[in-house]
Amino acid sequence: MKRHVLIFGLVGGLLIAALQYTEYRFVVIQHSVEIYGVLVAILFAAFGIWLGLRITRRRETVRETIVVREVLVPAAAPAPFAPNTARQQSLGITPRELEILALVARGLSNREIATQLFVSENTVKTHCARAFDKLGAARRTQAVQRGKELGLLP
Amino acid sequence: MKRHVLIFGLVGGLLIAALQYTEYRFVVIQHSVEIYGVLVAILFAAFGIWLGLRITRRRETVRETIVVREVLVPAAAPAPFAPNTARQQSLGITPRELEILALVARGLSNREIATQLFVSENTVKTHCARAFDKLGAARRTQAVQRGKELGLLP
DNA sequence: TCCAAAATCACTCAAAAGGATGACGACATC
DNA sequence: GATGTCGTCATCCTTTTGAGTGATTTTGGA
Numbered sequence: 001m002k003r004h005v006l007i008f009g010l011v012g013g014l015l016i017a018a019l020q021y022t023e024y025r026f027v028v029i030q031h032s033v034e035i036y037g038v039l040v041a042i043l044f045a046a047f048g049i050w051l052g053l054r055i056t057r058r059r060e061t062v063r064e065t066i067v068v069r070e071v072l073v074p075a076a077a078p079a080p081f082a083p084n085t086a087r088q089q090s091l092g093i094t095p096r097e098l099e100i101l102a103l104v105a106r107g108l109s110n111r112e113i114a115t116q117l118f119v120s121e122n123t124v125k126t127h128c129a130r131a132f133d134k135l136g137a138a139r140r141t142q143a144v145q146r147g148k149e150l151g152l153l154p
Numbered sequence: 155m156k157r158h159v160l161i162f163g164l165v166g167g168l169l170i171a172a173l174q175y176t177e178y179r180f181v182v183i184q185h186s187v188e189i190y191g192v193l194v195a196i197l198f199a200a201f202g203i204w205l206g207l208r209i210t211r212r213r214e215t216v217r218e219t220i221v222v223r224e225v226l227v228p229a230a231a232p233a234p235f236a237p238n239t240a241r242q243q244s245l246g247i248t249p250r251e252l253e254i255l256a257l258v259a260r261g262l263s264n265r266e267i268a269t270q271l272f273v274s275e276n277t278v279k280t281h282c283a284r285a286f287d288k289l290g291a292a293r294r295t296q297a298v299q300r301g302k303e304l305g306l307l308p
Numbered sequence: 309t310c311c312a313a314a315a316t317c318a319c320t321c322a323a324a325a326g327g328a329t330g331a332c333g334a335c336a337t338c
Numbered sequence: 339g340a341t342g343t344c345g346t347c348a349t350c351c352t353t354t355t356g357a358g359t360g361a362t363t364t365t366g367g368a
Binding site: 106108137140142143144 | 258
């Protein structure tokens with residue numbers, strides 16, 4: 001990607017140089033500024049379009065091979081899931097926080113969690129905030145994603 | 155698409171006009187041609203890039219050629235994930251909605267999603283609302299959970 | 309060319325979530 | 339007894355989400 005910027009700069013520089021050079025040679029031509037402006041505009045617009053195409057082309061190819069139907073050999077029993085206590089320890093996440101995190105991952109609202117655990121909504125929010133902080137998450141969706149990545153959640 | 159060309163022409167015309175106008179007002183300024191050239195170049199390059207992105211964005215979604223590939227997998231291999239298109243169809247979830255849902259699952263906020271997809275936050279919210287409705291979810295965490303259950307998300 | 313689905317955007321209002329901070333009691337440990 | 343952690347709860351304030359509506363634009367297909 002960095003190469004694009006380089007090429008971009010280069011082309012720009014050359015163009016300006018050419019502009020300046022020709023400016024001196026054909027000063028007599030009327031409306032030269034407008035003509036050059038249009039030329040530059042067209043050139044750069046085309047270049048931009050090309051660049052845009054080039055950047056996004058990669059994504060296309062990726063999109064094409066999506067569906068992979070796998071023919072499974074024996075069915076591996078879905079592991080009963082063991083929370084990664086080591087990671088939990090290292091992050092300093094308390095059991096209660098993890099418990100609430102799990103309910104967040106199940107899609108419950110703070111109020112629903114509070115009801116289910118017989119605590120106040122404020123308490124849930126506090127636990128959430130602390131857990132989010134320890135996970136480096138700003139949103140509950142992000143916290144859930146991180147939690148799964150780290151093996152804290154099923 | 156016709157509108158783009160129109161806007162393109164319009165902007166170009168205005169720019170040239172502005173160029174000409176200011177040219178007459180600030181003839182004293184040295185190197186004005188170069189400066190204006192650079193300005194025009196930058197503007198049009200940006201516009202071109204934007205246009206290029208916009209054009210290819212569509213092709214991306216359209217170009218969703220589904221390639222079904224059957225593979226024998228040893229049971230332990232983590233499946234590369236195949237979105238359950240049948241279920242998606244039956245629920246009436248559009249490709250765009252699923253795309254946004256995936257970003258929600260990754261923990262992005264609506265604003266971040268909007269930036270990443272070059273659309274307004276309002277649009278993201280609309281897609282979200284529709285997807286949530288189709289999934290029978292009231293919150294994004296719940297939608298993500300449902301989406302995973304239904305095999306729509308990895 | 310016309311139509312329907314999909315995608316886009318805007319606006320309002322209400323609810324949910326999040327950040328910051330302080331506080332209190334239970335409990336374990338030093 | 340002092341200290342520290344954990345769980346609990348609160349208040350204030352801001353941001354984010356979600357619901358409900360309506361509208362326009364694109365696009366693909368009949």
